[in-house]
Amino acid sequence: MELTQLSISQAQEGLKKKKFSSVELVNSSLEKIKKNNPKINAFLTVCEKEALEQAAQADKERSAMDKKPLSGIPIAVKDIFCTKGIKTTAASRVLENYLPVYDATAVRKLKEAGAIIIGKTNLDAWAHGSSGENSDFGSTKNPWNENYVPGGSSSGSAAAMAAQMALGTIGTDTGGSIRLPASFCGVFGLKPTYGRISRYGVIAMASSLDTVGCFGKEVMDLALLLQIMAGHDEYDATSLNQSVPNYQQNLTKKKQNLRIGLPKEYFSQGLDKKVEEKTKEAIKVLERQGTEIVEVSLPHTSYALAVYYLIQPSEVSSNLARYDGLRYGFDRTFFSDEAKRRIMLGTYALSAGYYEAYYLKAMKVRTLIKKDFNKVFQKVDVLLTPVSPTLPFKIGEKTTNPLEMYLSDIYTVTANLAGIPGLAIPAGLVDGLPVGFQLLGPQLSEELLFQVAYQYEEQKRFDKNSLV
């Protein structure tokens, strides 16, 4: 087995038992990057020299550092997180030469846990997009088939994970930007509760929706990464001042009388038949373990995308107002089309005479969407839905029609509007392309989502072994 195929927990074991060194581990990831990145374009910056130096240091201090949970493990970070001394571009020409003088809190915590930042991953510029094609530095390609999009906006983090270029990757999710690419690339992806992980040092997109999350090969790795990054941060007033459960230790616990809801609005017209079939297969796997499956309704679902495409661009227009080219970066002529569209849409929605009809109206419907979830979580523990209404689409297929592209987010934006966690899980392949489904739970229910996902993972492993 190649080292790049290992999960984080397997790699930790191997390092502790000295089956291989961190230098070997980092080198194996670097080799994958060198071989495949010219085709996949998952990385914008590779920190080869620094990563190898840190790996050598980790090997030297092995016994002393064993207590650190990510000691010597190569992790890749979406290029929207500030990394001290490592170029941070948000995949926009505006920040092509921006060198941060501080680390984002999430990055600082990863480093303190011993992680080796192997590089910065590609994205839709400013995290605006559902396909990865909006990057100013070239689209990321889907590692399963390079003619297809990897999903966005955390396109590079998902593709790097699928192409085994790092053992864990970090991203952001404002309307589906972790769950959609996780689904399209066939990896696990977590969008936590709003405020669970500090956003200090993350280039802001839409501040009432933005969350930091992670990708991994298995649920255990997501539990570990969340464990490390979660918690209150005095530099982010929206970060939650609530204790962090021991996600890893509680992973294997099984909730008794688990009830999973299927919101009928997520299985209605517009859902690709093959995606629906795969999602139903996943439901059957959980049903076989004695889970009760209940059909439920979230009546305001059909308004969610419209709400999102008012709130999000409005907040984008405000957050991107700071790019004046004076203190750092280039001026506003360097924005590309998608950023311009969102800035203008938001400026329009917030401008005199329109605020009440647009932004305020959207925030009111947001309340109704949130209430739908509160109500349904009194009946069921978690919800299970598709991530995307379609399979991964071809590069270029939706670039000329922004509205059609926006519709890719129809099943994912709801979690951001309600501030609840969502976990994307691979369901298998259709026509050689990955399909995922998502679990949604009440705010701060990450622990339960992990447990359900772990049950699913175990059952799939069991099924696979019994076939052989």
Add this chain to the structure above:
Amino acid sequence: MKKISNLTEQEVKHVAKLARLSLTSEEVKKFQEQLSEVLAYIEVLKEVKTEKTEPTSQVTSLENVFREDKSQASLSQKEILSGTKETHQGFFKIKRILDND
């Protein structure tokens, strides 16, 4: 779908000006069409009754987060200025924004 919110060319130019974006005439046409389509889609919200609904601006119900007002270590002046092209005696150097008169 109903097409109510057709943006005019004039409105696109006005919004671009408010946002300090400079557009070519082709861009104005392209964005006029694309943004009108998105605004038409958003019209669907008019169906929802919200007279008695409060807006949600903070989803985890946090209010007025305070901290103690005490000084602590911060970035140096040199670090703060490290991303700018022009400085003057430890300050950012920018273009004049007000006229003399």
